[in-house]
Amino acid sequence: METADVVVIGAGANGTSTAFHLAKAGVKDVVVVEKNHLGAGATGKSGALVRMHYTNEHETRLAVESFKYFTNWSDMVGGDCGLNQIGLFVFTPPEHYADLEANVAMQKEVGAETYLLTAEDAAEIDPSVSFHDVTHVAYEPNSGYADPNATTYSFARAAMDMGVRFKLDTPVTRILTEGDRVTGVETPDGVIQTSNVVVCAGAWANKLFQPIGVDLPLEPKYARVSVFRWSFDRPEKHMTYIDRINGTWSRPTDGHSTLIGAETGVRPSDDPDHYQEAPNQDYVNHCRQQLINRFPVMRHSTMRGTWAGILMRSVDSRPVIGSVDQYEGLYCMTGDSGTSFKTSPAIGKCLSELITTGASSTVDLTPFRPSRFAEGKPWVDVHTYGSTDDEDTISR
Numbered sequence: 001m002e003t004a005d006v007v008v009i010g011a012g013a014n015g016t017s018t019a020f021h022l023a024k025a026g027v028k029d030v031v032v033v034e035k036n037h038l039g040a041g042a043t044g045k046s047g048a049l050v051r052m053h054y055t056n057e058h059e060t061r062l063a064v065e066s067f068k069y070f071t072n073w074s075d076m077v078g079g080d081c082g083l084n085q086i087g088l089f090v091f092t093p094p095e096h097y098a099d100l101e102a103n104v105a106m107q108k109e110v111g112a113e114t115y116l117l118t119a120e121d122a123a124e125i126d127p128s129v130s131f132h133d134v135t136h137v138a139y140e141p142n143s144g145y146a147d148p149n150a151t152t153y154s155f156a157r158a159a160m161d162m163g164v165r166f167k168l169d170t171p172v173t174r175i176l177t178e179g180d181r182v183t184g185v186e187t188p189d190g191v192i193q194t195s196n197v198v199v200c201a202g203a204w205a206n207k208l209f210q211p212i213g214v215d216l217p218l219e220p221k222y223a224r225v226s227v228f229r230w231s232f233d234r235p236e237k238h239m240t241y242i243d244r245i246n247g248t249w250s251r252p253t254d255g256h257s258t259l260i261g262a263e264t265g266v267r268p269s270d271d272p273d274h275y276q277e278a279p280n281q282d283y284v285n286h287c288r289q290q291l292i293n294r295f296p297v298m299r300h301s302t303m304r305g306t307w308a309g310i311l312m313r314s315v316d317s318r319p320v321i322g323s324v325d326q327y328e329g330l331y332c333m334t335g336d337s338g339t340s341f342k343t344s345p346a347i348g349k350c351l352s353e354l355i356t357t358g359a360s361s362t363v364d365l366t367p368f369r370p371s372r373f374a375e376g377k378p379w380v381d382v383h384t385y386g387s388t389d390d391e392d393t394i395s396r
């Protein structure tokens, strides 16, 4: 029977990062089992914003640690993550100025390069944007976006070079347990015996957890984007933007277009195995309007494409990372809540530390623990920007 020291389920950014870091830590026999292909889940569809602006210290720490990877990719991982450091503005409602100020101060404290700018100063940096509804913005001059597929491929390539085995087109049909221990995984090709299983299965995690009685408050969610060609009179300057007033994020794509994702309120859960990969016209119209609100010059832009992906939202909209208490040897990274591409380098490192040493030293994973829900302690951020995260359905 096939054996492994650790089986990682899922080859998105988080699964491949975890496998890479386990191999780097000296774990000899790591197997990644993926039911489709590399980046087949949320990762391949990601907007892939790379920035530090979170409304809590714990995710900021993961983002700051991960930023070291993105900016030193060839040395730390190898290959190319496709990072574009074009800068980031975060727009928040003026009545939440105190929250913005507190968050930027916290982010600086944690090591992020970020500034609070007046709308006038920001307009000098990017004159294409309308600042009519803000007094201040957060500015990260070195943030931007990466290529989520290239990131995953290079994690996978580096992991393979260190001996990690990848089984693609291979679904895990069941996690095997005996008493309170994990003993292996079942696949159509047979059982892989192991005492450590890491579930990085994105929107499909419930399908693995439910048969073994693990009940986490997670729901698959649909996330959509549209692409609009820059209009004739739009200046070439284009940064990355998170707009908490219009409920959008956006960034350049293909050298001459804007990729935008817009909040449309929480939809009913979607089946990750049967979701529409193409959004409808209402969604495109909504994106176009929100885009024009922030960039008036885009009123003459042409819609050039759309796509949709599926992610996993936790009930408190924060990722769920760590040991699953019911079973010794069971770990997870799930509930990405649309925001865990940029943090995947640090998430993989922290999970590898947890598995190999019993504790994560790079960033403390305690706040992310799966048991927080059963303890009745879901995550609550202090300084938010009005809309509750409960309304968020897209990447942030």
Ligand SMILES: Cc1cc2nc3c(=O)[nH]c(=O)nc-3n(C[C@H](O)[C@H](O)[C@H](O)COP(=O)(O)OP(=O)(O)OC[C@H]3O[C@@H](n4cnc5c(N)ncnc54)[C@H](O)[C@@H]3O)c2cc1C
Binding pocket: 009, 010, 011, 012, 013, 014, 015, 016, 033, 034, 035, 036, 037, 038, 039, 040, 041, 042, 043, 044, 045, 046, 047, 048, 049, 050, 170, 171, 172, 173, 200, 201, 202, 203, 204, 205, 208, 223, 224, 225, 261, 308, 309, 310, 311, 333, 334, 336, 337, 338, 339, 340, 341, 342, 343, 394, 395, 396
């Ligand atoms: C439209 C969109 C925009 C986004 N924008 C951003 C952004 O700007 N910044 C950001 O940080 N994040 C963003 N995100 C979120 C980010 O992409 C995800 O948080 C991240 O990619 C999750 O990676 P993952 O590896 O945990 O999961 P996934 O990428 O979903 O990977 C899970 C993998 O597990 C596999 N799998 C599932 N079940 C099984 C099984 N039983 N057996 C074997 N394999 C299995 C799946 O096939 C899949 O490949 C966005 C997401 C979407 C959809």
